[in-house]
Amino acid sequence: AAAAAAVAAPPTMQGITSGVSAMTVGGAGGADPRGPPPAAAGPGASADAGSDGRRRRGFGDRVLPPERSYLMAEKIEPARRVGKAIEKISDNIDVVANSFVLQLGNGRNDCIFNYRVTTDVEVPNKLLQGMVHNEPSITAACGKIAFDGQQAFLLNRLPEDEMEFPVQTRGNATRPSETVRVQFKFNHIVPWGSPTILQVLNILLKNYMKASGMTLIGRHYFQPLLKQTHQDMPGIHVWPGYVTAISQCTGGVLMNIDIAHKITRSQRAWDTIQECQRAGGNFKEAAERQLIGEIVMTRYNNKTYRVDDIAWDENPQCKFKAGRKVGGVFEEYETSYMEYYQKKYDIEIKVPRQPMLVSMNKEKGPIPKNNPEAEHEARRRLYLVPELCDLTGITERQRADFMFMRKLAEKTRTNADVRAKRTNTFPAELNKNPEKHRFANWAVTVGSTMVKPVARRFNAIRLFQHVDWERRSKGPELSYDRNDPDWTKAMRGMALARTPKDGLHSWVMIFSEKNTAIAQEFHETLRKLANPMNLIIAPADAVRLPANQDRAQVYLEAINNKLQQAIKQQKKLQMIVCMLPNNNKQRYDAIKKLCYCGQIPIPSQCLIAKTVTGKKLMSATTKIAMQMNVKLGGALWHPEPYAYFNDTMTIGLDVFHQKGQNSICGYVASLSAVQDRFFSLALLQSEREENMIKLHQPTLAALKRYEDMHRRLPRFLTVFRDGVGDGQLQLVRDHEVVQLEAAIKEYIEAKPPADRPKHQIGICFVVVQKRINHRFYVPTGRGAYSNVMPGTVVDDVVTRAHWYDFFLCSQSAGQGTVTPTHFNVIYDSTVHGADKSPGIAPECIQRFAYMQTHMYYNWPGTVRVPAQCQYAHKLAYMIGEHTVTQPTEALSSQLFYL
Secondary structure, three states: OHHHHHHHOOOOOOHHHHHHHOOOOOHHHHOOOOOOOOOOOOOOOOOEOOOOOOEOOOOOOOOOOOOEEHHHOOOOOOOOOOOOOOOOOEEEEEOEEOEEEEEEOOOOOOEEEEEEEEEOOOOOHHHHHHHHHHOHHHHHHHOOEEEOOOEEEEOOOOOOOEEEEEEEOOOOOOOOOOEEEEEEEEEEEEEOOOOHHHHHHHHHHHHHHHHOOOEEEOOEEEOHHHOEEOOOOOOEEEEEEEEEEEEEEOOEEEEEEEEEEEEEEEEEHHHHHHHHHHHOOOHHHHHHHHHOOOEEEEOOOOOEEEOOEEEOOOOOOOEEEEEEEEOOEEEEEEEEHHHHHHHHHOOOOOOOOOOEEEEEOOOOOOOOOOOHHHHHHHHHEEEEOHHHEEEEOOOHHHHHOHHHHHHHHHHHOOOHHHHHHHHHOHHHHHHHOHHHHHHHOOOEEEOOOOOOOEEEEEOOOOEEOOEEOOOOEEOOEEOOEOOEOEOHHHHOOOOOOEOOOOOEOOEEEEEEHHHHHHHHHHHHHHHHHHOOOOOOEOOOEEEEEOOOOOOHHHHHHHHHHHHHHHHHOOOOOOEEEEEEOOOOHHHHHHHHHHHHHOOOOOOEEEEEHHHHOOOHHHHHHHHHHHHHHHHOOOEOOEEOOOHHHOOEEEEEEEEEOOOOOOEEEEEEEEOOOOOOOEEEEEEEEOOOOOOOOOOHHHHHHHHHHHHHHHOOOOOEEEEEEEOOOHHHHHHHHHHHHHHHHHHHHHHHHOOOHHHOOOOOOEEEEEEEEOOOOOOEEEEEEOOEEEEOOOOEEEOOOOOEOOOOEEEEEOOOOOOOOOOOEEEEEEEEOOEEOOOOEEOOOHHHHHHHHHHHOOOOOOOOEOOOOOHHHHHHHHHHHHHHHHHOOOOOHHHOOOOOOO
16 A cells, blocks of 8 residues: 555655645544635636646546546546536435544654664564563653554654664563664655655554554454353354554545454364364365365464465474574574474474464565475465464354354444444544553544545436337336335346347256256246246256266266257257256366366356245246346346447456466456447466456457447447455556557557548546445434445545545445445546547546446346456356366357356
């Protein structure tokens, strides 16, 4: 985040100081920190943004010249739209956000001073923290200090650039008393307007939480004194805590606070291994099956690690090379794990012959030159002692237990009112806490109430049974509640938007003999329900397998026989439907791999027999019929076309990671104005590679498909990219956007000059983030709060100061709190209008993103991200988790992966 802030900072680092200078201490947190709105512009007002000559776009926009990255942009003050009136598509609403204004008070220096802190001998970080904060000689010389374990920030500069402080440590049973020399070495001066100030503020917040008795688990702080253990959930501990972040936003320097819970178990990893040993059989395989992939928390430092393997040939008595400082010089020495933990943490390991857990370090670093593969792999391996590792989370058995999950949700799922009130009490708790001086010493105060960002709510997105864009005709409209967007009932008995011309006339249904009655009832119900949908389904070619033969190979042989039979009869099969006795993953993977990656690709539909029995038969069969129609290339519903995006090709991108195999990139492009024609490709690349490195060829193929369908090229590409963190934005901008631009250029230059488009094909690249901690609430009076309604968008105050971003809430929540989705436009080279105005108007891209959340055909309701992102995720997950092989391109025009 600090790196991203440094990239995004404008040339004059005045954002932080100017952002808070107009705020008052105390109750200013709830006021609008932007000041009064700009005066309304009349018909004769100038359309210029100012002396730079850039034309301001409407809808409260931040304006950029064409082809300029928003990562490097400075937001422009909002301006009212001038000229022709447009359709009103949203209403202003009052909301509050889970953020508080941080006020930097007066009476401070113009800058602070950064020092590197080292010691002549190796000491634990916790001990070094105590020395820096509590040693009288250090506090007397340094005064007010913010220390993160390596760097110290001081309000006053030390007399010398390099100073040394001798500190006498207290001895114990494992570590004798010794004199440690703590060295301060001057690095640089940090002005108050620098983004580094955000790092200092985060250090102060971290030190405050630590001094308040909270425990750092992973990246967040939790309250051990409030840890809950419930009788109806034996062995499960629920830790309440906070997720915090301080960043520079449009509304100044804001501290984001959210409620979090950490679930731990009283069971240790060694307990699990012992249980497997007592059970007999191949206990090693059983232990690996239970532990690999689990997240464990080490008791000595409360850090979390993922278990990637179990080293049965290693134990705590084995020796390894460790590093330490002696006389200021770093040296390596050999020690055993038992000695290491005894000396460093004063922990005695009781079982010396237990195996070791292996966690692979994500920070791979440079590969060694000598024997790079083996040495680099060995350097990444972290060995953990099972006896010292507590298991976190819940087991698969507990996850499958409905009653257990219901009880757990009651303890961890917080509704909007409780969550907002608990968040709003944080400043008061801070002011009452004796450790508040950690902020007061630096003249930093926290606003007393949550900020009130500017929010709007879009009108309901109109959906129709059918829309013909060319003929400007519409079918019946689907009615649904705007506050709870779910049109399942509206779809009943209604014809689908598009179905195969000849229906489903050639298909195979495979089932076990013991499920014959269920298969017959499902078959009849499916054909009956499909008729009102305008989906004509002929009788299936049934294949009954022996009752005692449900292995994967039996299903594969049956599918292959039918495919070969169809070739001999010169008949094309449209779909394979397999009714499975259970959810065996190996069998499901084998079926999908054969159907999608074999020599004869064909859409397939798998279902478990028990899901289409009893009361679930009608509803489940209706959903399956719709899913089958989509896999055949059909469509379920259409949105009211958004004319502004009529000539755009919308692309969704996502990446799926799986340990030990290639990362899978999902690339899905919608090719029509009503979002019902698609082009899908799955791309394989190196393991853990988040950046998509193969966008060039898929984009060429997608442009060819678009031109073949419309006999013209799109006006611009709208790209929704999922799975990118803040620190990767510039990397995505430098690699993925460049690939898209190169593909467009290559495709156009390959055409004869007379056939080349007269317009420039622009790109609007939007990064979509779901894992965020921002929450928004609607005040309902008397201090109560409720969830924001679907269609709410926030694009001010809590947005980043130098980004073109916004938050969108597209779903409703019957329980818990609604989580918004963050959209960040990192690049926009589009133009529109007769005057070639640069970029898409913010409210237009916001509304288009909201419309796309209605277009995921696997759910008759809204989803959190645009449909293309969800399709890309579904495609990447299907290939990465099940087939592990790139599917054939013959299925690229169908949503076969739903």
